[in-house]
Amino acid sequence: xxxxxxxxxxxxxxxxxxxxxxxxxxxxxxxxxxxxxVADGEVLSLSEHRGMIEYDPRELVLTARSGxxxxxxxxxxxxxxxxxxxxxPHFGENATLGGTLACGLSGPRRPYAGAARDAVLGCxxxxxxxxxxxxxxxVMKNVAGxxxxxxxxxxxxxxxxxxxxxxxVLPRPASSLxxxxxxxxxxxxxxxxxxxxxxxxxxxxxxxxGHCYVRLAGSExxxxxxxxxxxxxxxxxxxxxxxxxxxxxxxxxxSSKPLYRVLVKPATxxxxxxxxxxxxxxxxxxxxxxxxxxxxxxxxVAAAGGHVSQFRASVQDAAVFQPLSAxxxxxxxxxxxxxxxxxxxxxxxxxxxx
Amino acid sequence: xxxxxxxxxxxxxxxxxxxxxxxxLLPASLVLTxxxxxRPFECDGLSVYRRLPLVVVLPETIAQxxxxxRLCHKLRVPVVARxxxxxxxxxxxxxxxxxxxxxxxxxxxxxxxxQNAQATVQPGVRNLAISEAVAVHGLYYAPDPSSQIACTIxxxxxxxxxxxxxxxxxxxxxxxxxxxxxxxxxxxxxIGAETLDAPGYDLLAxxxxxxGMLGIIVEVTVKLLARPERAQVxxxxxDDVVKAGEAVGAIIAAGIIPAGLExxxxxxxxxxxxxxxxxxxxxxxxxxxxxxxxxxxxxxEYIMAVRKVLTQSGATEVRTAVxxxxxxxxxxxxxxxxxxxxxxxxxxxxxxxxxxxxxxxRVLRQISQWSAEYGLxxxxxxxxGDGNLHPLILFDAxxxxxxxxxxxxGRRILQLCVEVGGTITGEHGVGMEKIDQxxxxxxxxxxxxxxxxxxxxxxxxxxxPGKAVPTLHRCAELGAMHVHHxxxxxxxxxxx
Numbered sequence: 001x002x003x004x005x006x007x008x009x010x011x012x013x014x015x016x017x018x019x020x021x022x023x024x025x026x027x028x029x030x031x032x033x034x035x036x037x038v039a040d041g042e043v044l045s046l047s048e049h050r051g052m053i054e055y056d057p058r059e060l061v062l063t064a065r066s067g068x069x070x071x072x073x074x075x076x077x078x079x080x081x082x083x084x085x086x087x088x089p090h091f092g093e094n095a096t097l098g099g100t101l102a103c104g105l106s107g108p109r110r111p112y113a114g115a116a117r118d119a120v121l122g123c124x125x126x127x128x129x130x131x132x133x134x135x136x137x138x139v140m141k142n143v144a145g146x147x148x149x150x151x152x153x154x155x156x157x158x159x160x161x162x163x164x165x166x167x168x169v170l171p172r173p174a175s176s177l178x179x180x181x182x183x184x185x186x187x188x189x190x191x192x193x194x195x196x197x198x199x200x201x202x203x204x205x206x207x208x209x210g211h212c213y214v215r216l217a218g219s220e221x222x223x224x225x226x227x228x229x230x231x232x233x234x235x236x237x238x239x240x241x242x243x244x245x246x247x248x249x250x251x252x253x254x255s256s257k258p259l260y261r262v263l264v265k266p267a268t269x270x271x272x273x274x275x276x277x278x279x280x281x282x283x284x285x286x287x288x289x290x291x292x293x294x295x296x297x298x299x300x301v302a303a304a305g306g307h308v309s310q311f312r313a314s315v316q317d318a319a320v321f322q323p324l325s326a327x328x329x330x331x332x333x334x335x336x337x338x339x340x341x342x343x344x345x346x347x348x349x350x351x352x353x354x
Numbered sequence: 355x356x357x358x359x360x361x362x363x364x365x366x367x368x369x370x371x372x373x374x375x376x377x378x379l380l381p382a383s384l385v386l387t388x389x390x391x392x393r394p395f396e397c398d399g400l401s402v403y404r405r406l407p408l409v410v411v412l413p414e415t416i417a418q419x420x421x422x423x424r425l426c427h428k429l430r431v432p433v434v435a436r437x438x439x440x441x442x443x444x445x446x447x448x449x450x451x452x453x454x455x456x457x458x459x460x461x462x463x464x465x466x467x468x469q470n471a472q473a474t475v476q477p478g479v480r481n482l483a484i485s486e487a488v489a490v491h492g493l494y495y496a497p498d499p500s501s502q503i504a505c506t507i508x509x510x511x512x513x514x515x516x517x518x519x520x521x522x523x524x525x526x527x528x529x530x531x532x533x534x535x536x537x538x539x540x541x542x543x544x545i546g547a548e549t550l551d552a553p554g555y556d557l558l559a560x561x562x563x564x565x566g567m568l569g570i571i572v573e574v575t576v577k578l579l580a581r582p583e584r585a586q587v588x589x590x591x592x593d594d595v596v597k598a599g600e601a602v603g604a605i606i607a608a609g610i611i612p613a614g615l616e617x618x619x620x621x622x623x624x625x626x627x628x629x630x631x632x633x634x635x636x637x638x639x640x641x642x643x644x645x646x647x648x649x650x651x652x653x654x655e656y657i658m659a660v661r662k663v664l665t666q667s668g669a670t671e672v673r674t675a676v677x678x679x680x681x682x683x684x685x686x687x688x689x690x691x692x693x694x695x696x697x698x699x700x701x702x703x704x705x706x707x708x709x710x711x712x713x714x715x716r717v718l719r720q721i722s723q724w725s726a727e728y729g730l731x732x733x734x735x736x737x738x739g740d741g742n743l744h745p746l747i748l749f750d751a752x753x754x755x756x757x758x759x760x761x762x763x764g765r766r767i768l769q770l771c772v773e774v775g776g777t778i779t780g781e782h783g784v785g786m787e788k789i790d791q792x793x794x795x796x797x798x799x800x801x802x803x804x805x806x807x808x809x810x811x812x813x814x815x816x817x818x819p820g821k822a823v824p825t826l827h828r829c830a831e832l833g834a835m836h837v838h839h840x841x842x843x844x845x846x847x848x849x850x
Contacts, residue, residue: 104556114524114528132799137775140708141516141777141780142708142780143513143563143781143783144778144779144784144796145796147514147562147563147564150560151555151557151559155555155556170611171606171609171610196469196580197492201649201652218648218652219651219656220655222648225649225651263550265469265548265549266470267469267470305548307552309553323553324554328544328545
């Protein structure tokens with residue numbers, strides 16, 4: 001598909017929707033339709049609004065239209081030996097940059113190199129008044145005005161239509177290697193937590209099927225040195241494993257039972273909820289496959305100081321994401337109102353009433 | 355306004371009600387009204403703007419902050435929050451008809467959690483004190499603004515402070531997890547979470563760098579990092595500023611992200627050398643300080659690579675600090691550049707623009723040309739890795755008209771930063787200082803959206819009024835002065 005700037009046509013569609021009072025369902029490649037609550041509305045397709053606008057490896061900044069496939073961006077970066085810092089999951093061949101950021105998705109590297117929002121430098125968007133606005137920029141440091149660009153990340157399209165995004169990118173590490181050792185969950189949690197205060201070049205850590213996986217990345221000598229320090233077996237050809245984890249292609253994720261995403265402090269001991277667990281992000285993001293009632297899961301996670309969302313659920317709960325306190329929800333509603341006063345963008349996708 | 359001159363001054367009455375209210379919430383020793391007591395609060399680090407507040411309060415608990423806010427909200431009294439007052443954009447400048455809330459009493463480190471690499475502190479804790487308190491666990495807090503000995507974490511969050519290690523470790527926004535914030539209505543909000551992501555909108559990003567416009571930060575949970583095994587700094591001298599600028603791009607192109615990459619020009623080098631005796635080459639046109647950190651082996655590898663790149667980029671001298679003492683000395687020179695320049699000139703004005711790095715040569719040439727035109731010397735200090743410029747314009751406020759010319763020169767530099775695709779402020783904030791330059795950076799649509807965001811948190815508009823985001827009318831009035839490419843920036847508004 002050819003690169004195309006569809007900003008004007010998209011703005012027209014938004015204006016039409018405002019006048020007609022029609023809700024819009026913002027869509028890239030539709031690869032993430034299963035995330036969040038169901039939002040009805042006329043489809044506003046971003047898939048033709050695509051193409052990289054600017055990429056200068058020396059500046060460590062990339063700007064692309066939101067409908068640009070992630071795969072296209074990643075291959076351009078790879079040619080310059082660079083990468084997206086947050087190792088985003090695609091969840092589909094044609095996953096777009098805009099959809100990835102709207103859902104705020106980050107992969108295994110997230111605890112060590114930052115989340116999707118951390119990489120965002122600026123954006124161009126259409127707000128719910130049909131205005132074309134630019135926030136942030138293409139520079140690393142910018143404190144002019146409120147940080148609206150990062151606010152868009154994880155907002156599930158409820159505040160505006162992302163048109164262009166500028167991201168900070170980084171060189172690929174010269175060398176990478178995964179060490180693995182067999183241990184009980186508690187020991188893995190302790191080890192992954194211990195590594196947080198050690199000067200070891202860790203860039204991913206997870207616990208799956210009785211094994212703790214630690215990915216090291218950096219200069220060749222640094223990686224080799226850390227490998228000796230950590231011991232354990234070296235996992236040959238580790239890339240497919242991390243890819244399968246990132247894309248939820250491990251057999252763990254193929255269960256027909258509901259899948260939950262549980263966020264806790266990384267050193268939190270194993271949670272007493274029946275089901276199977278896979279720990280990513282060094283223990284900070286835990287995947288749970290369970291038949292337990294949602295309320296039971298929420299209560300148990302909350303008791304541990306964490307929060308939970310339904311990731312792939314056969315029947316969607318009224319609240320897919322962790323409910324907010326009344327005071328915070330009021331701020332959310334006022335913010336929604338300030339960006340999208342006619343409530344046309346993905347209404348209800350994130351929370352009922354937003 | 356003759357009404358104000360009637361026998362019973364309504365303002366005096368309102369002030370009495372306010373004072374009585376505050377004294378019912380706080381011990382009298384924490385409510386300051388004597389002009390002598392108010393004096394230390396009249397300005398922040400940008401002392402050209404001075405104003406006495408009506409009253410200063412020094413609450414000690416979150417409940418007190420909430421009660422003060424409820425009272426001020428009820429009485430419609432403006433509120434400005436203040437940390438250590440080291441800000442450089444007038445963000446903590448008091449309102450003359452308002453209350454200044456000092457967070458100076460919030461000095462406790464509440465919890466250090468090494469297992470989860472985080473710490474919870476009160477907003478008045480100094481930036482450096484956090485790293486000192488967690489050092490025993492092999493951890494530190496990464497952002498290190500040059501005022502880190504004095505500046506507080508609450509102020510750092512309000513300004514989204516950076517420092518010399520931003521390129522690798524990010525700004526404040528990348529290094530905090532959770533905030534407790536009191537709104538103008540007195541509501542206590544928990545924003546973010548102790549977990550890596552929080553549910554709902556990313557209000558943590560919105561709050562960071564919001565310059566005290568959205569809420570008062572009363573608690574901060576920061577992310578801590580493992581202290582690198584080794585840090586080493588390489589100093590390179592150049593006989594041409596442009597070559598030094600190009601070397602910065604070359605290091606990054608070689609796939610290396612230094613922990614810090616700083617540049618100073620001749621005037622800054624000489625001032626810093628006289629002040630700190632850091633061993634800088636006095637005859638160089640520019641120096642680069644390139645810090646590499648990581649494991650021992652990694653640092654050795656990177657030093658070799660960086661030395662090679664610097665030499666190929668035409669450095670006249672490349673020196674690696676021989677030991678930790680020399681490394682500290684190299685940094686001491688850089689970190690004392692501002693006071694050092696303060697010694698060689700009666701006054702200086704510190705600018706804070708950011709540009710895409712590739713435009714560095716063009717911007718430097720233009721600044722140097724303007725410097726000659728205005729007859730005002732400029733010392734340049736840069737966070738070169740981030741493209742964040744700190745030109746220091748040297749002037750004498752006692753010479754008639756020199757401050758005005760300095761400010762005009764400064765405005766032109768910021769306008770140039772915007773023209774090359776950069777921004778009017780990289781890390782010091784807008785505050786009072788750059789409120790007019792916001793009209794250059796943004797159109798009325800964005801500015802209206804900012805006002806709407808502000809109203810979502812502070813519908814009454816009483817928090818830090820008149821700062822950070824200009825009114826559209828202010829921009830329209832300025833528009834006449836900033837006609838760009840023959841277009842008025844805000845054609846939809848009436849002119850005055």
